[in-house]
Amino acid sequence: xxxxxxxxxxxxxxxxxxxxxxxxxxxxxxxxxxxxxxxxxxxxxxxxxxxxxxxxxxxxxxxxxxxxxxxxxxxxxxxxxxxxxxxxxxxxxxxxxxxxxxxxxxxxxxxxxxxxxxxxxxxxxxxxxxxxxxxxxxxxxxxxxxxxxxxxxxxxxxxxxxxxxxxxxxxxxxxxxxxxxxxxxxxxxxxxxxxxxxxxxxxxxxxxxxxxxxxxxxxxxxxxxxxxxxxxxxxxxxxxxxxxxxxxxxxxxxxxxxxxxxxxxxxxxxxxxxxxxxxxxxxxxxxxxxxxxxxxxxxxxxxxxxxxxxxxxxxxxxxxxxxxxxxxxxxxxxxxxxxxxxxxxxxxxxxxxxxxxxxxxxxxxxxxxxxxxxxxxxx
Amino acid sequence: xxxxxxxxxxxxxxxxxxxxxxxxxxxxxxxxxxxxxxxxxxxxxxxxxxxxxxxxxxxxxxxxxxxxxxxxxxxxxxxxxxxxxxxxxxxxxxxxxxxxxxxxxxxxxxxxxxxxxxxxxxxxxxxxxxxxxxxxxxxxxxxxxxxxxxxxxxxxxxxxxxxxxxxxxxxxxxxxxxxxxxxxxxxxxxxxxxxxxxxxxxxxxxxxxxxxxxxxxxxxxxxxxxxxxxx
Numbered sequence: 001x002x003x004x005x006x007x008x009x010x011x012x013x014x015x016x017x018x019x020x021x022x023x024x025x026x027x028x029x030x031x032x033x034x035x036x037x038x039x040x041x042x043x044x045x046x047x048x049x050x051x052x053x054x055x056x057x058x059x060x061x062x063x064x065x066x067x068x069x070x071x072x073x074x075x076x077x078x079x080x081x082x083x084x085x086x087x088x089x090x091x092x093x094x095x096x097x098x099x100x101x102x103x104x105x106x107x108x109x110x111x112x113x114x115x116x117x118x119x120x121x122x123x124x125x126x127x128x129x130x131x132x133x134x135x136x137x138x139x140x141x142x143x144x145x146x147x148x149x150x151x152x153x154x155x156x157x158x159x160x161x162x163x164x165x166x167x168x169x170x171x172x173x174x175x176x177x178x179x180x181x182x183x184x185x186x187x188x189x190x191x192x193x194x195x196x197x198x199x200x201x202x203x204x205x206x207x208x209x210x211x212x213x214x215x216x217x218x219x220x221x222x223x224x225x226x227x228x229x230x231x232x233x234x235x236x237x238x239x240x241x242x243x244x245x246x247x248x249x250x251x252x253x254x255x256x257x258x259x260x261x262x263x264x265x266x267x268x269x270x271x272x273x274x275x276x277x278x279x280x281x282x283x284x285x286x287x288x289x290x291x292x293x294x295x296x297x298x299x300x301x302x303x304x305x306x307x308x309x310x311x312x313x314x315x316x317x318x319x320x321x322x323x324x325x326x327x328x329x330x331x332x333x334x335x336x337x338x339x340x341x342x343x344x345x346x347x348x349x350x351x352x353x354x355x356x357x358x359x360x361x362x363x364x365x366x367x368x369x370x371x372x373x374x375x376x377x378x379x
Numbered sequence: 380x381x382x383x384x385x386x387x388x389x390x391x392x393x394x395x396x397x398x399x400x401x402x403x404x405x406x407x408x409x410x411x412x413x414x415x416x417x418x419x420x421x422x423x424x425x426x427x428x429x430x431x432x433x434x435x436x437x438x439x440x441x442x443x444x445x446x447x448x449x450x451x452x453x454x455x456x457x458x459x460x461x462x463x464x465x466x467x468x469x470x471x472x473x474x475x476x477x478x479x480x481x482x483x484x485x486x487x488x489x490x491x492x493x494x495x496x497x498x499x500x501x502x503x504x505x506x507x508x509x510x511x512x513x514x515x516x517x518x519x520x521x522x523x524x525x526x527x528x529x530x531x532x533x534x535x536x537x538x539x540x541x542x543x544x545x546x547x548x549x550x551x552x553x554x555x556x557x558x559x560x561x562x563x564x565x566x567x568x569x570x571x572x573x574x575x576x577x578x579x580x581x582x583x584x585x586x587x588x589x590x591x592x593x594x595x596x597x598x599x600x601x602x603x604x605x606x607x608x609x610x
Binding site for chain 2: 173201229231
């Protein structure tokens with residue numbers, strides 16, 4: 001239906017006022033980020049897949065602009081332009097429209113997000129527990145009950161990979177592909193059997209750099225083949241990747257026990273308090289021990305907030321679709337007519353502010369509520 | 380009783396137009412132009428109630444999708460680009476075989492380290508870290524590119540809309556790689572571009588596409604039988 005009647009508008013406004021009151025009472029500054037954003041920031045960060053879902057248009061000078069597809073990046077940009085010190089602690093809340101092309105699920109193309117973003121937090125697990133508490137309290141203030149909470153933790157996955165014996169370039173590739181379960185699987189298979197790789201169109205180039213200075217060998221080969229050098233990719237970048245491919249040929253395969261361990265980790269799920277025992281079975285390393293302590297401290301912090309983490313669900317696989325998170329990820333669902341509906345989500349994203357121009361890495365944690373979905377469940 | 384005539388879109392010029400005209404003539408349903416030779420309307424002879432609209436090949440898929448024509452001869456590449464795979468209302472009734480060409484992903488020959496889509500994903504990520512921008516893909520096949528790259532887990536790229544001379548974009552500094560249509564690959568080679576090992580997105584040829592609901596229509600049945608015999 002096109003548009004909202006006055007009664008519908010008022011009902012949504014009343015619900016959202018209750019949500020925002022929870023955030024404001026907790027000391028979060030209620031800001032209004034811009035609706036129109038430079039498209040580059042979204043497109044360069046997330047790539048083409050978000051462009052397919054974002055309303056992009058041009059200004060009269062040909063600059064690409066967009067309607068914000070979510071409010072996290074706009075809130076970050078607000079912070080970077082208003083805060084005297086981008087790394088100083090700041091807590092914001094917002095209520096505003098986000099715009100996305102409808103997907104197959106026939107979601108609306110404009111919807112209202114209510115959320116909080118906490119930048120430069122000093123006590124990470126306390127901030128995370130507080131954000132989860134506020135998300136739950138806001139949903140309850142709106143009238144929801146029977147919330148189902150799912151958590152994941154990318155810090156654990158990264159620490160597990162860091163603890164394993166393998167070349168650094170393999171670690172980097174596994175972390176990069178964590179988001180794409182299929183590609184991750186084929187990468188694991190490749191590392192487990194590096195010597196059985198088929199020859200490809202470029203295998204002869206890999207042959208050619210063996211025993212040579214890679215950069216000089218690549219330059220000589222380009223000249224010999226009469227391949228002009230185009231694009232900004234330098235000879236050094238091309239040579240570096242060929243060297244990695246050469247090194248992969250003689251690399252010892254990834255220990256099958258390590259492959260099993262990664263699989264075992266990704267299969268971990270259950271009550272947040274129960275999985276502590278499963279995590280304890282993972283091997284010991286400084287990074288992994290740290291990540292485990294972090295996980296347990298978060299449970300304690302959730303209890304301090306008056307929550308019952310025993311009822312929260314942990315899944316090591318969760319978060320594999322949400323690219324910019326760096327640690328905790330969570331979502332909140334409620335049982336709707338016949339299937340659970342995700343009404344809120346959030347997590348930690350410590351890289352984003354720096355990517356957007358902050359002078360150094362700034363810790364950040366936040367969440368957003370899909371207010372129309374809340375309304376749909378309630379009515 | 381009068382029956383609403385169906386409209387068949389036929390490419391208005393070039394090889395696709397000539398091959399379509401030959402095929403329909405061979406099938407015993409020659410296309411007859413109405414008015415002068417330069418007119419854009421016509422009809423099929425040999426079967427009643429099928430009008431012909433001469434359109435540019437790139438318009439035919441869109442007009443079919445929007446319901447402005449009922450059937451159309453066009454390249455499969457254009458059809459797949461304009462009509463999402465989720466749209467089941469339109470069906471390829473016959474692959475006509477002429478106009479064969481592949482839609483491919485091609486990279487500069489100087490990228491000695493890139494054999495496959497998986498390499499492209501790594502390069503995209505490293506390029507972003509080294510240069511602070513995404514690799515750019517010049518193409519007119521925006522949707523085909525997005526779907527293919529997404530299916531291969533490649534996300535860190537930007538599309539540069541390119542409607543002509545796409546193969547020149549990397550040398551001109553307008554893009555890093557391309558997605559384009561090629562018949563023999565000689566234009567790509569002349570521009571120092573190489574098709575990735577798993578870079579064939581689509582093996583295209585001319586197709587007759589139609590609204591699926593029209594399949595039982597008697598006129599359509601007559602036409603399909605005649606085309607099948609002629610092929």
